[in-house]
Amino acid sequence: MPAPHQSPNIRIALPDDDEELSALDRGTWSTLHAVTPRPQPPYAPFFDERHAPGDHLVAELDRHIVGYVRLAFATPLVSNAHVRQIQGFAVADEARGRGVGRALIRAAVEEARRRGARRLTLRVLGHNTPARKLYEAEGFVVEGVLPEEFFLDGRYVDDVVMGRML
Template sequence: MSYAIRRLTGADADAYRLVRLEALRDHPESYGSSAKSFAQTGRADNAALLDRMAFFGAFADGQLGGIVAFGQTEGERQKHIGWVYQVYVAPRLRGTGAALALMEAVVDHARGHVLQLHLGVGAHNAPAIRLYEKAGFQIYGTEPRSLYVNGRYIDEHMMVRFLDEAPGKTEHD
């Protein structure tokens, strides 16, 4: 299956809403938000979010099937740090390379804004961890009991990619 990656805008709010709800509904243990709380956000709020932050989408057959977002830390002493949020690829696009292409798009965008990118991922989510490692991220710690979902605690690995270094290289190498 072929796909295309492009930056989302407020005009994509309806498609974004469907994909985000699918992600939150089908994988509640992977996100800090719930489908129930997200369902209460309006179209205007979603459009404003898409216009305010850098979101990228994977499209196949004209339909949005994957998302990733970039946010930059504010504050004079942390403005070199960016965050990757809301990574999701629908089952129909899994195994096509779309997830890695989304990660590459967000990394390419971040290069013009920050020196390092961070993300959090459930310690149980081996496929996502492999994807992030393939995209040049490395685990630097684990936050125990980061989320509480459906009666259980979820530990979250914190990962980083230094954009001013080759992937996988650290100051300790």
């Protein structure tokens, strides 16, 4: 395992990253952030017609992918083309607490700006305190709450909409 002070390398995903990203996604699945059922074999490819490699930034430590963030258009509307949305974010358990998530969010902000966005938004489950604190520390603010939007693990969970200007 790399030294704790090592900064992750952030890059655009490549088609060859599919299997490693799929394994990371399965390995980090939790109702803390996932609203879909736990993935079951046979596993679908990570990339598909809606989520291309170029829509993802990956974080590497010692040439292993330890995190990713997915940037997408918030909607297909031309009038909304100035907004990007984080529609996926994961950090491997062994890389948590080492700045990987923060580096990915900062890179996502810069990449969205580079792609011409004026705003960056995301949705996070109300009970996901670690993610919410990270987003707030990186300039995101709560813009709305959908109360009890999901029923997970026997309880209702809020869906929190957050955003920031670029």
